[in-house]
Amino acid sequence: MALLDLDPKVVATARRLAAKAAEPVVAIAKAHTTVAVERATLRLAGITGADSTHRAGDVPWVNRVVDTVREQCGLEHGVVLPAFHALREHDLATLTELAEATAAGQVRFTIPEGRDRTRARKAATAAVTRGIRTVDRNRAQREKLVAKLGDPAQRPWIYLIVATGDIDEDVVQAQNAARAGADVIAVIRSTGQSLLDYVPEGATHHGFAGTYATQENFRIMRAALDEVSKEVGRYVRLTNYASGLCMPEIAVLAGLQRLDMMLNDSMYGILFRDINPIRTFVDQRFSRQVHARAGIIINTGEDNYLTTADAVEAAHTVTVSQLLNEHFAHEAGLPDHLLGLGHAFEINPKVPESFRLELAHALLARELFPDAPLKWMPPTKHMTGDVFNGYLLDGFFNLAGVLTGQSILLVGMMTEAVVTPFLSDRDLALANVRYVLDAAGGLRDDFRPAPDGLIVKRAHQVLGEAVDLLARIVDDGLLDAIADGTFGLMKRPADGGKGADGVVAKADGYCNPASDLLEAR
């Protein structure tokens, strides 16, 4: 029920402007491919494993093949035509054999023409279709398990992070967290994985402040959560990160291993990791198409803006980013119920009426996106070593989440910015959430902010500022706005950043069965 009395005309204007701002970027995304999109396609076609004999350590087979194809005949036509043509020419049985032969320098890749092209295309489509069927089966399996075991009894869903660096320890922590009430487990990635231009292989035990996202780690954790789901009688969801230079590949691995939510923001990598903007938009579009197919809820990263910029002054940049993320997601085929748009409780607690301002911002997001499973993120910027104060702040964060109908609540830790959470910190944090849910779970029904009060006025003001900023972005162009430091204060020119050399303009004869199958929804 609408409490803010937002003007539908203003809301429609905001959406129209967001679509207009995104339009040229979508066109660029459609006109290009990247090394990561091509590798993701090969993963869907069935390549797994890595070259363990390479001097640089384990190099995934998909990297070997894509790099070699690029060297020998370019990627403008996509990787599958030369790869599947070579498979037939060299009479190899599997893609893994092709990869091994590639590494041994025995394969000469060329772009097939005429009947050869048709044959290669057919074989590739058949292989990729098998991959997509696995994704479809996983989606059906999730639906079956949810029907059997059930969703969490309450909203918001309780989202908890584990991050030990060792997948085996993560399993123990994740299962315990589920038993203690967590509905969603997120495994944080190792620091720096977003800047790796390959996905590591196998089970890993030595991450830095997090655990590497690998296909095997995904499998291990999903299996562990399936086990504990049965025990606790509800389907416990698994989250990881489709971001950084391997965004499309990780999205594919998530689909293949039945992950349930993925962090996937349209601009985070550009702004906070200095990844090339074009690379990001191309990779993002493909990864969102995969997520749409896999029924994976994406989580966007608007909370990050507020950790760099002031949460009151920059509140409207969150709204703008949510609207852009929404548009890019819709364009890629994601429906509202898979849009975990993000926002956060990051206003300085010393600001007078800070809690009312938080409520205004949170309600604005709720009413702008009524059908999206909004992700509500806890205070980090103003958490200090004063853990007692931090516990109180987290309580207010939980209350704001309940009062404004947030959908996914990332549990705040009182030891944020102090230590990685102790077992007891997590337990106390969950007790905090449970208390607020039990004590005030239905308070939303009684909550009516005064029509001319601070909350309503503030929400209108933020929406107005968002519309103004969107209009400026439309005038400047989104890429120039990013280059000028509009978001999170970072200036990122379209030709700069990491991974720019992995962007390739598509030729007329570009062929990618994965894109074709995912587009034809």
Add this chain to the structure above:
Amino acid sequence: MKRHVRPYGDTTGDGMVQTSFTLPVPFGPKADGAAQQLANKMGIDPAMVVHSHAIGADFTFFVVYGSVGHIVDLDEVRVVEREYPLLSPSEVNTTLKKLLRRKLVVVGGCIGTDAHTVGIDAILNIKGFAGEKGLEYYRELKVVNLGAQVSVPELVRRARAEKADAVLVSQVVTQRDAHVLNTREMAAAFREAMGDRRPLLIAGGPRFDPLMAGELGVDRVFGRGTTPGEVASYLVHAVQTKKEGAA
């Protein structure tokens, strides 16, 4: 201030403290007794286990209040004073603006064969480390992150081209003292190429000892756990000292 002090609960000299911890013991009387014993060994006597509850089947969490017998001798307190104050990002920005009237240029990278950009990215990337934003976040710093496996000649060339005020190198790999050798080579190259006009040289990595700066030929060494804020504050301090020296 008296020389000898004890913790203050509500009465001078009562020695009262409060602490909490978890033991890998199932909840029950035995667990409470175990907590009592630990508190006693920590010097809390008498100790009151005022709260305990189970965390899963195998752990118990406790809150303990009690009086510690220990006495603090203030004359024996030795603190290592950082020779520069820790500044907030906005303080760093205003001070630099006043000092230089232009942005301070920082060039960073991993030298040698080291491909571990974790450290340099934690300091430079806006994402930052330990809840602090990286140097890119600072309005008055221009950051050029060269990434991994930068050769020393390339680093010198870029530092010169960018007119770097400071050069940050990160070294994570320490096999056969590679971090020490690489850093020395880098310092020597800058001395040779630029003499006294060389930028500030800063090395960082988990296996560096901050006392090694002189031996390595750099201005400053940062060890494990260094945050971007500490590096930024140091940069301000170093620029300030240089200016004062020149004036």
